[in-house]
Amino acid sequence: MDIDKSFEQKLIQASDNEFEKLALQVFKYQYKNNAIYHQYISSLGVNVNKINRIESIPFLPIQFFKNHTIKTGIWKEETIFESSGTTGQITSKHHVKTVDFYKLNALQIFKSFFGDPSNYHIMALLPSYLERGNSSLVQMVKFLIEASRSGISGFYLNEYDKLIQDIKTAKHSGRPILLIGVTFALLDLADRYQINLKNHIVMETGGMKGRRKELTRMEVHEQLKKAFKVSTVYSEYGMTELLSQAYSSGNGLYKPAGTMKIILRDMYDPFSISNSIRQGGVNIIDLVNLYSCSFIETQDIGRMNGEFFEIVGRYDNSELRGCNLMF
Structure with missing residues (x-):
């Protein structure tokens, strides 16, 4: 072949x-x-x-x-994606031959679920992943942010105040927001602020990373729906060892x-x-x-x-x- x-x-x-x-x-x-x-x-x-x-x-x-x-x-690999892990734990490593192949696939999958990224302001709250620097999730979201062609789109480490301000700005633009975040960071944001994201997308990628008490997905989604005034919480399913993603538009069904x-x-x-x-x-x-x-x-x-x-x-x-x- x-x-x-x-x-x-x-x-x-x-x-x-x-x-x-x-x-x-x-x-x-x-x-x-x-x-x-x-x-x-x-x-x-x-x-x-x-x-x-x-x-x-x-x-x-x-x-x-x-x-x-x-x-x-x-x-020879162009990059190596590495999973998160606690101190001393052996992490998974995925050697990637070409980043472009991963990029083409990630964008194609996103478009099949949500349409063109340029239709959105994409805001990413992925602190634990950003701190590592070799996360496949961060790379994927980076592609989406670039493809959104929005000056408001971007990553936020622990800059909750700036994120809220940018959300308020984006809401006046007429373009929907896609807020994607690791679960514990979205819950932290929900604890600090009550902001109406009705008619926008809130998407969790899973993971407490030892930062908060473990909750069921239903409990997480109920808290996020209440805080952000959305009727459903979306989810992304992926992992270091895979180059494709599955998405859920609610109820944990991917x-x-x-x-x-x-x-x-x-x-x-x-x-x-x-x-x-x-x-x-x-x-x-x-x-x-x-x-x-x-x-x-x-x-x-x-x-x-x-x-x-x-x-x-x-x-x-x-x-x-x-x-x-x-x-």
Whole structure:
């Protein structure tokens, strides 16, 4: 299979009808050219010649991104995205061949959900991510801010007063606001200010980062809806190990991008994967992970609801499985 710009574009524009065919092509390419993934599949004793549907593809445990460099092919990365973590904790690292491929995909996904970014003032309250400097979320939001072509759009570290002033200015412009923030920062803002964002978008990206008491998503959304006078709170689902995103327009129900597919695995048998499972471990196919690994076994527990999915928890002791097979 030839890997070039036209194939990358085909992945970004994948339709439902093409998805399985493209995923199988990517799987064969990655099995052949990704040493870590190849070794993992070999350790399972899988006969790759018999894999002719995506449910049969082995999914790489997400922990491998903490202990190995996951690359398909030989190339020098333009950047490395790194996950957040507490002191002393091993973080995940995602080596990215070209930032432009990530950018094209992120903008395409955003447009498919919300329209052109230039229709919005985009204000980002992502303090913990900005402090790290190598966050995939910050990079994605940076693309959106640039594409908004608004002099008001921007990042805010702990500048709550300036953010509120800019929101007031933006509200007089006639262009809607998209306020995206890490959960604890949005709650901090809600504690300090009551501001009416009716007819605008408030979007949380999850995460208390040890800054506040853990709350359920429903509790978080109720507080934010009350503080900002909105009828719904949007959410973004992404992670360091993925280059695609899913979005929710409320109630914690996420719709994956066209480049993603969610397949659940049995809670007690990680190798039992089926579209008939309604609640289980979340496996994700991300076609845009072409140069790392597109088949990720996450630590999340999810539930399917038609074309939507929701995250209902995480596995305990999830570090114990997967990478042990390589040690």
